[in-house]
Every structure is written in C-alpha cells, then in structure tokens.
Amino acid sequence: MTSGGGILGPRLLISLHFPAGPDGVRHALLTVDATLHAEGISDDLRDRTQIALAEACNNIVEHAYCDRQGDNPSITLDVASDRGGIQITLRDKGGPMPNGQLPGAVFPQIADDDPLLWPEGGFGWPILRSMARALSMSRCHGQNILRFRLPGVDDPLQSRQKAM
Amino acid sequence: MNMDFESRPMIGIMKVRENRIDSRVAIAFKDRFRDLVSGSGGDVILDLSRVDFIDSSGLGAIIAVRKLLGSERQLELAGLQPAVNKVMTLTRMHTVFAIHTDAEAAAAARGAAIQATS
Numbered sequence: 001m002t003s004g005g006g007i008l009g010p011r012l013l014i015s016l017h018f019p020a021g022p023d024g025v026r027h028a029l030l031t032v033d034a035t036l037h038a039e040g041i042s043d044d045l046r047d048r049t050q051i052a053l054a055e056a057c058n059n060i061v062e063h064a065y066c067d068r069q070g071d072n073p074s075i076t077l078d079v080a081s082d083r084g085g086i087q088i089t090l091r092d093k094g095g096p097m098p099n100g101q102l103p104g105a106v107f108p109q110i111a112d113d114d115p116l117l118w119p120e121g122g123f124g125w126p127i128l129r130s131m132a133r134a135l136s137m138s139r140c141h142g143q144n145i146l147r148f149r150l151p152g153v154d155d156p157l158q159s160r161q162k163a164m
Numbered sequence: 165m166n167m168d169f170e171s172r173p174m175i176g177i178m179k180v181r182e183n184r185i186d187s188r189v190a191i192a193f194k195d196r197f198r199d200l201v202s203g204s205g206g207d208v209i210l211d212l213s214r215v216d217f218i219d220s221s222g223l224g225a226i227i228a229v230r231k232l233l234g235s236e237r238q239l240e241l242a243g244l245q246p247a248v249n250k251v252m253t254l255t256r257m258h259t260v261f262a263i264h265t266d267a268e269a270a271a272a273a274r275g276a277a278i279q280a281t282s
Binding site for chain 1: 235254
C-alpha cells in the first residue's frame with residue numbers, strides 16, 4: 001500500500017470467475033452485493049458498486065468479447081475493502097480497447113423537446129467513469145485488467161462536474 | 165418478463181414485477197411492454213417500485229419504450245428506488261421524464277385533473 005492506505009491495506013472480500021454473458025454478470029453482481037451486505041457496507045456504496053460493476057462487466061461482454069463468443073469467454077473479478085471504499089479489479093481475455101483509450105468522457109446529449117431523438121445507448125462508460133475513481137486499464141499477456149475504486153462516501157461535486 | 169398493464173381511461177399503469185432491468189432482460193422488457201400497450205391509447209405510468217436496479221441496457225430499454233409510444237403519448241416514471249434514481253440522475257434522464265413517488269398517486273392526480281377540466 002502507498003501512503004493514505006489503512007493499517008491493514010486492502011482486504012480481499014470476494015474473488016469470482018464467471019462466464020462473460022448476461023446471466024454470469026447478473027449472478028456475479030448479486031453475489032457481490034450479498035457479500036458487501038454481509039460486511040455491513042452502506043446501501044449507498046453497495047448501489048454505486050452495483051452500478052459501476054454492471055457497466056464494467058457489460059462492456060467486457062459487449063466489446064472485449066464481441067467476436068469471441070465461441071471461446072468460453074469469462075471474467076475474473078476481485079472485490080476488496082480499502083480505506084472505507086471498495087476496490088474492484090476485473091480481468092478478461094477479450095480484445096484490447098480500440099486506440100487504447102478509455103471512452104465515455106461525456107454523457108450523450110438529450111434533446112428535451114423531442115423524445116424520439118433521445119439516445120438509447122452510449123451511457124455505459126460515462127456512468128462507470130462518473131461513479132469510479134482512480135480508474136485504469138492495462139493490458140498484459142493478452143489480458144485486459146480494469147481497476148477502479150468506489151470511495152466510501154461519494155464526491156457529489158466531482159460526479160456533477162463529470163456529468164455536465 | 166413479469167410485467168402487467170392496467171388500462172384506465174386516458175392512462176395506463178405498467179407495473180414491472182421484477183427486481184432488475186439489466187442487459188439480461190432489456191429486450192424482453194421492450195417486447196413485453198410493446199405487447200401490453202398495443203391496442204391501448206393514452207399516457208403510460210411505468211411503475212418501477214419493485215425494481216432495485218437498472219443498468220445502461222435497462223435505461224436504453226426504458227428510452228426505447230418511451231419512443232415506442234410516439235410523440236402524442238407520454239411515459240412517466242414512478243416509484244424509483246435509490247439505485248434506479250441514481251442512474252436516472254447521473255444520465256440527466258430525470259430532467260426529461262416526469263417522475264412520481266407513487267404510481268397510484270400519479271394516476272389519481274391525473275384522474276382528478278381530468279375531472280376538474282371536464
């Protein structure tokens with residue numbers, strides 16, 4: 001641990017390996033939520049964990065593994081408790097992020113006068129980026145490693161700035 | 165997808181009887197919604213009081229069913245649970261959807277308004 005870490009450093013709460021598909025993702029999210037509940041984690045932090053984790057996993061399913069449905073695609077997830085927050089590490093063996101850059105810096109625009117023009121997609125990465133702190137993605141030996149942190153208490157100013 | 169639709173004069177209440185609208189059920193949600201509202205007119209209140217969680221696929225599905233109703237009909241949301249409310253707020257969808265705490269109250273208010281103007 002670097003400075004600012006707790007005396008004990010991060011504590012692994014649960015490690016899961018699951019199929020990279022809608023059923024696997026839903027089951028993993030429910031398992032994580034039950035674990036965090038048993039650990040006495042606040043409802044707010046559990047909700048933020050579910051929201052961010054869902055988007056991170058959906059992105060792996062829909063993009064990293066988009067053309068590899070035959071290889072038993074899977075996701076490895078570590079959830080740790082750290083400084084009152086939650087540290088997430090996701091690993092997959094899907095394709096690399098195009099351009100090596102994280103997308104979703106801004107939310108899609110919503111035209112308030114015409115619902116028929118509202119975007120139906122493009123929300124996933126912006127949702128993840130506004131929930132997560134210290135988000136990083138790296139690639140090592142054909143594996144994508146996505147890490148991020150959910151702070152114990154949300155920082156509403158930062159969320160709002162990012163959402164605008 | 166466990167949902168039901170109660171059609172009342174001028175308004176319908178679509179109640180979602182599932183805990184989650186996520187990527188696993190987003191398409192089923194859209195299909196079921198379409199089937200249930202077909203043949204009815206008027207605005208729809210989407211009762212999400214049983215729904216603990218939506219992801220961006222679920223949000224996209226709610227936007228898709230809003231579009232399905234067309235320009236002449238409204239889709240209003242009711243009973244948003246904390247995680248659902250958080251997603252709506254983050255994405256600014258709370259600025260373009262009418263949101264009610266309770267579907268019954270929203271429908272009653274609408275009924276009262278209709279009587280008052282007639």
